[in-house]
Amino acid sequence: MRLFAIRDYRHLFSAQIIALFGTGLTTVALGLLAYDLAGPSAGLVLGTALTIKMVMYVMIAPLAAAYVDRLPRRMFLVGLDVVRAAVVLALPFITEIWHIYVLIGVLQTASAAFTPTFQAVIPDIVSDKAQYTRALSASQVAYTMESLLSPVLAAVALSFMTFNGLFLGTAVGFVLSAVLVLSTRIPNAHPSAHAKAWDRASAGIKTFFRTPRLRGVMALNLVVATAGSIVIVNTVNHVRDALGGSQVDVAWMLAASGGGTLLAALALPRVLDRVSDRTVMMTGAVVLVAGTIAAASLAATGELGWVGTAMIWFVVGAGMALIVTPTGRVLRGSVQPNEIPEVFAAQFSLSHLAWLITYPIAGWMGTNLGFTATWSVLAILAIVGAAAARFLWPHCDSFVPLSEPLVGEAWDTSATSDTGIAAGTLAECQCAVAHVS
Structure with a gap:
């Protein structure tokens, strides 16, 4: 409650x-909308649109992180919300599939610039380290709740309106977001320690590649993307065509995945008090x-009905939460405080690079080769x-970041406690160095 007593953070949250x-x-x-325009090829259209989204996320996020220290961040965030509202308002009026691709490109460019900028603002609003850790957790809870409740709200709304009404609701949401951001006192960013734009854009990515645990996070991003793309891209065609369901059924099936995410997220805080982040994420x-093997196997036998689909989607949602929820803790514990914006921007870009690989597979292969072959590849x-x-x-790299002293050098436990990293043993340091080399 002390965290939400901070007015500016409360408005931003x-x-x-x-x-x-x-x-x-x-x-x-x-x-x-894709199903309305393309019918059986909706998966192909949706996969292409989401691929465009991922390209924008991968390319724009590092650039935003590099230049945001030179912009008035509050007005920058407000402007991005206004752009997103305008694009969403235009979506119900399109008549051609290529219109989707153009508007999605603009929309996701704005989102790719918004998210890392927003994440970099929070440490300046919440200066206390313990409260900042809670702010990271609160953001993850928000993502979790959205994955569950958005499909439910969509299902309720679709019972008395067409899907075009959802676009209107989204536009209103972006306008309200802009108003709340405008009401906050957001300081401008501190100048980056890196003079060159390329160094500012690539610093976080370099940290990922030279730190063992963060390289592991990159691989886990691929696991999340493979399972998540099945749910996000293929649900509409699987429910509408294979199961003969309605628009509302699509939303409820997506909610099944969100339910798994929510229950896992609710259980994780106590689990993470006793079990390492690595163990939870590997689980x-x-x-x-x-979940992906079960989906491919049941699709091959033709036995993936309503119950089986809901159960697998639920399991996939839970598995995604087990990986995504602790990720912020791992990132925060692997770098110094002034490197946090860079590493979060890098994670945003690299995680979406994984989705850039899996979205086209789920969309294009799913349309042309069927679900069995597609889900087997995933x-x-x-x-x-x-x-x-x-x-x-x-x-053995549960605690030691690459940036810590090498073997034989002094171990500064006070520095590690400041960054939330538990003091490591000499054996752990040797192990980390061995894996780096």
């Missing part, structure tokens, strides 16, 4: 929730591998990602 729910409603409505990888990718994560993130 409210803006985040409203914008998230608007984005969630857009996701449901976009799938239904999530196993769960997602099992299951193989999930296995590869899980195996790579286990290799890249050694078990």
Whole structure:
């Protein structure tokens, strides 16, 4: 409650929730719009649109992180919300499939600049380290709640309106988000420690590649994307064509995945008090591998009915939460405080790079080759990602970041406590250095 007593953070958090729910409603409505325009090829259209989204996220996020220290951040965020509202308002009026691609490109460019900028603002609003950790957790809870409640709200709304009404609701949400951001006192960013734009844009990515646990996070991003793309891209065609369901059924099936995410997220705080982040995240990888294999297997036998689909979607949602929820803790515990914006921007970009790989597979292969072949390929990718994560993130690297002193140098425990990193042993440091070399 002390965290939400901070007025500016409370307004920003409210803006985040409203914008998230608007984005969630857009996701449901976009799938239904694609089906309305393309019919059986909706998966192909949706996969292409989401691929465009991922390209924008991968390219724009590092650039936004590089230049945001030179812009008035409050007005920058407000302007991005206004752009997103305008684009969403235009979506119900399109008549051609290529219109979707153009508008989605503009919309996701704005979102790709908004998210890392928003994340970099929070440490300046919440200066206390303990409260900042809670702010990270609160953001993840918001994402979790959105994944559950957006499909439910969409299902309720679709019972008395067409999916075009969802776009209107999304636009209103972005406008409210802009008003809340405008009401906050957001300081301008501190000048980056890196003089060159390329150094500012690439600093976080370099940190990922030279830190064992963060390389493991990159591999786990692929596991999340393989399972998540099945749910996000293929649900509309699977429910409407294979199961003969309605628009409302699509929303409820997406809510099944959100339910798994929510229940796992509610259980995780106590679990993470006793179990390491690595163990929880690796367990999530196993769960997602099992979910993708089950989906491919049941699709091959023709036995993936309503109950089976709902159960697998629920399991996938839970597995995604087991990986995504602790990720912020791992990032925060792997860098110094002044490097936090860079590493979060890098995670935003690199995680969406994984989705850039899996979205086209789910959309294009799903349309042309069917669900069995598509989900089999995604299951193989999930296995590869899980195996790579286990290799890249050694078990003994639970505490030691690469930036800590090497073997034989002094170990500054006070510095590690300031960054939330538990003091490591010499053996752990040796293990981390061995895996780096």
